[in-house]
Amino acid sequence: MTQTLFPDLIVNGEAVPHTAIANEAQNHDAPAGKPGIAWRKAAHAMVVRTLLLQEARHRGLTASPQDLAPGRTETEEEALIRGLLEAQLTVEAPTEAELRAEYDRDPARFRSPPxxxxxxxxxxxxxxxxxxxxxxxxxxxxxxxxxxxxxxxxxxxxxxxxxxxxxxxxxxxxxxxxxxxxxxxxxxxxxxxxxxxxxxxxxxxxxxxxxxxxxxxEGAVLPFEAARTGIADAMEKLRWSVAARAFVAELMKRADIEGLPPMAA
The missing domain is CATH 3.10.50.40 (Chitinase A; domain 3)
Known part of the structure; x- marks a missing residue:
């Protein structure tokens, strides 16, 4: 795969280096012999990253990197994106009735660790x-x-x-x-x-x-009281993910993007 396979990627006037897309492509799966699919996925990921960073800087946000794990700290760009999403996104906590309904749908999903x-x-x-x-x-x-x-x-x-x-x-x-x-x-x-x-x-x-x-x-099926916190966390993460995708979709709708290859069907 060479840099000439796809045109230059430009997001709101900001060029995304081919080297950055190539580095990102290593994080995406593709069928054997079809590296272009990984490149396309990487290009879309880099557009999202670029749009989020542009929006964070437009709002004047400053990076406050946090420790993620021993020896692993956020980069400034990661901290900017996190700060933007924390400032932009709000999701409602699930109600007790919603938690109970999710558990009752299939209690066998909630087990102690295998x-x-x-x-x-x-x-x-x-x-x-x-x-x-x-x-x-x-x-x-x-x-x-x-x-x-x-x-x-x-x-x-x-x-x-x-x-x-x-x-x-x-x-x-x-x-x-x-x-x-x-x-x-x-x-x-x-x-x-x-x-x-x-x-x-x-x-x-x-x-x-x-x-x-x-x-x-196999782990044993947990009672509702033991599974409740995990269910609440999962539901909130799902709602946050849906909100984040909607936010990104709105940024992309307003953006001027050149050279973004279409995703395969």
């Missing part, structure tokens, strides 16, 4: 480097195919191939709960069944993983 017994094989790489990422993925795919062809050999494959220290224990990571693994890893765990091995390697910040779910203990 417990996973997990093994994996890690093929280490820096996912930011395309060539290194591709080479590691090919190796991980070969190992995944071997694990599916002979499931009983998973521990041996881990000992022989894994770049994780757990390889010495046959890839066993032991028991894990939500939050114990990086988000990319956990998202896949939540979709797996007992004794399942991922058909394709899973990419995380550490490299490619071939994952086996050795055992699964």
């Amino acid at each position: 417990l996973w017994e997990v093994s994996h094989i890690l093929i280490e790489c820096d996912p930011r480097h395309a060539e290194e990422r591709a080479t590691a993925k090919q190796r991980a795919k070969e190992i995944a195919a071997q694990a599916h062809a002979s499931p009983k050999d998973f521990a041996r494959l881990a000992k022989e191939s894994s770049d994780c220290a757990s390889g010495a224990q046959g890839g066993r990571l032991g028991q894990m709960r939500p939050g114990d693994a990086v988000p990319e890893f956990e998202r896949v765990l939540r979709t797996m069944s007992e004794d399942e091995v991922t058909p394709d390697p899973v990419l995380s910040r550490h490299g490619w993983h071939v994952i086996r779910l050795d055992a699964l203990a």
